[in-house]
Amino acid sequence: MTTATTEPKPMTDSEQLILAETDGNVGIIRLNRPKVLNALNPALMKDLASQMEVFDADENIHVILLAGNERAWAAGADIGDMAEQSAISMYERDQFATWDRIKRVKKPIVAAVSGFALGGGCELMMLCDVIIASETAQIGQPEINIGVMPGAGGTQRLTRAIGKAKAMDVILSGRFLSAKEAEQAGLVSRVVPKEHFFDAALKLAHQMAKKSPLALKIAKDSVLKAHETTLAEGLEYERKLFYLLFASEDQKEGMRAFVEKRKPQFKGR
Ligand code: CO8
Numbered sequence: 464m465t466t467a468t469t470e471p472k473p474m475t476d477s478e479q480l481i482l483a484e485t486d487g488n489v490g491i492i493r494l495n496r497p498k499v500l501n502a503l504n505p506a507l508m509k510d511l512a513s514q515m516e517v518f519d520a521d522e523n524i525h526v527i528l529l530a531g532n533e534r535a536w537a538a539g540a541d542i543g544d545m546a547e548q549s550a551i552s553m554y555e556r557d558q559f560a561t562w563d564r565i566k567r568v569k570k571p572i573v574a575a576v577s578g579f580a581l582g583g584g585c586e587l588m589m590l591c592d593v594i595i596a597s598e599t600a601q602i603g604q605p606e607i608n609i610g611v612m613p614g615a616g617g618t619q620r621l622t623r624a625i626g627k628a629k630a631m632d633v634i635l636s637g638r639f640l641s642a643k644e645a646e647q648a649g650l651v652s653r654v655v656p657k658e659h660f661f662d663a664a665l666k667l668a669h670q671m672a673k674k675s676p677l678a679l680k681i682a683k684d685s686v687l688k689a690h691e692t693t694l695a696e697g698l699e700y701e702r703k704l705f706y707l708l709f710a711s712e713d714q715k716e717g718m719r720a721f722v723e724k725r726k727p728q729f730k731g732r
Contacts, residue, residue: 480507483514488525488672489665490518493532500538501531503583505558512564519568522731525672525679527568529591530575530661531584536600539582542609562615565590569680571671575664576600577657581639586615589624589650592683595667596642596651597660603639623690624650675713676731 482493492514494501501507511529518524531537545553565587574591580602588594588602596602604617612618613634622630625648633640642654655663671679685701692700708714713729720727 480504480510481514483517485524486665487669488523489528489668490514490521490524490526491528491530491665492518493530494537497532497534499541499543500535500579501584502539502541502543503537503587504541504544505556505561508558508561512561515565515568515572519570522676525570525674525676525731526668527570527572528575528664528668529572529587530664531577531580533577533597533599533657533660535578535584536574536576536580537584537587538579539584539605540615559615562586562590569683570676571679571683573664573668573671575661576602576651577660582606582613582617583615586613586617586620589616589620592686593667593671594651594653595660595664596645596654597657598642598654599657600642600645600651600654601639602642602645602650603637604634605637605639607635608637620690621650624648673729675711675717675727675729677711677713677729678708678717681708 479495482495484491492511494503494507494511496502496504496507515527518527571593572591574588574594576588576594577597577599578601580588580596580600582604585602585604604613604621606612606614606617613621618630618634621633624630625633629648632638640648640650642651645651646654653663681704685704688700689697712732713727716729717727
């Protein structure tokens, strides 16, 4: 059963750039510019960040699911929108601010990826936490074909995800990885048949949503730290967060439920 929540803002051409709904404890957002393969323009990114923040603040939502459509997750930043920009206008409009807002979302984000995930689309995918890819997914950073380079984290997150040799191969040639190659390289979590990519991602989101909402957020925080610290600092950070969870009711409930052989009732506190 799905119910519409916050109405996404209409854009000038009356298209809804994203569609948002809830399904139990899962907040679902769909990118909605199918005619341009969900190209990411600043208005869409703004609506996306705002809706992510709405779900992040909603205590009934435990997990966020972000999806494109069957043909495209997102084929990149909107090239038409960028073509005539100057360095100064790009600087002034600071469109990465919306990306930073998405990076700050605490709840886990599951990506349901089918078709093209290119350029900024690949970078948006890498901002998500668990990536379920259809076998049809084509993933790449083809900015080199249009005279630029990745700018929303591609050179950094892709390299951390798949290593320097493969990242160089992808970024400097502009070639696309198949879903299978992306899975083998550690870029996506799972590959599923194309008919099931959305349902498989939703099923996983619901499985996750049954866990302690607090533990989900803190575990996400700890895993992401692995990209930012030395091993020793990361282990120290993890240990502190692990201790912190012992201040939660969910830790008591989860462990007592195990001992008492019953299902836990988590409250997110
Ligand atoms: N931007 C704008 N429009 C797009 C984009 C895009 N990234 N991708 C596709 N479209 C449009 C096409 O122009 C076309 O529109 P129309 O029907 O009006 O001609 C429509 O979507 C369908 O596309 P195609 O007809 O080209 O479909 P094909 O199946 O033949 O090809 C491809 C699909 C291979 C995906 C092809 O469209 C393509 O190469 N697209 C561009 C991919 C690309 O270069 N992406 C990187 C863009 S740059 C970027 O992402 C920088 C990110 C860093 C900054 C982030 C925020 C600032």
